[in-house]
Amino acid sequence: MKIYDIEGFPNPLRVRIALAEKGATNKVEFVPVDVMSGEHRSDAFKMKNPDATVPVLELDDGTCIAQCNAITEYIDGVFDGPSLTGTTPKERALIAMMNLRAENGLMNAVGAYFHHATPGLGPDLETWQCAE
Structure with missing residues (x-):
């Protein structure tokens, strides 16, 4: 793979x-x-x-x-090893919920700031940006 x-x-x-x-x-x-x-x-x-x-x-x-x-x-x-996504339905649901919370509440905002504030990224990398 x-x-x-x-x-x-x-x-x-x-x-x-x-x-x-x-x-x-x-x-x-x-x-x-x-x-x-x-x-x-x-x-x-x-x-x-x-x-x-x-x-x-x-x-x-x-x-x-x-x-x-x-x-x-x-x-x-x-792959063998410790579970990363939960072993019970409750664990899987809680992990999925926390992942979504982290992405929607933090990661998306941090990523948007990083892309807009870092020289060389901005509109050259994120072509969908609104100029305003």
Whole structure:
């Protein structure tokens, strides 16, 4: 399996942490995506993930899974080690809820600020930005 990502970006880092917790970082191939040059917006990459975001997990059969939480669910199910997403329905629901709270209440705001306030990112990286 392959992980398409960019080292050091927050969301790909979440997947790398999940793999490390499972002791599985050596069981995947990391494929760097040149986000700064817009590789993630290429037709070839959008065939893997129409949202044009990293990370993306590509399975050996060609199936592509995007979004950190979905990738983590998959990693949790296929690799041995401590559960990352819960072992009971209650644990899974609480973990899913807290992930959504963290993303909607914190990560999205931090990410928007980072993209707008960091030289070289802004409209060059996030082409959907409103100029105002």
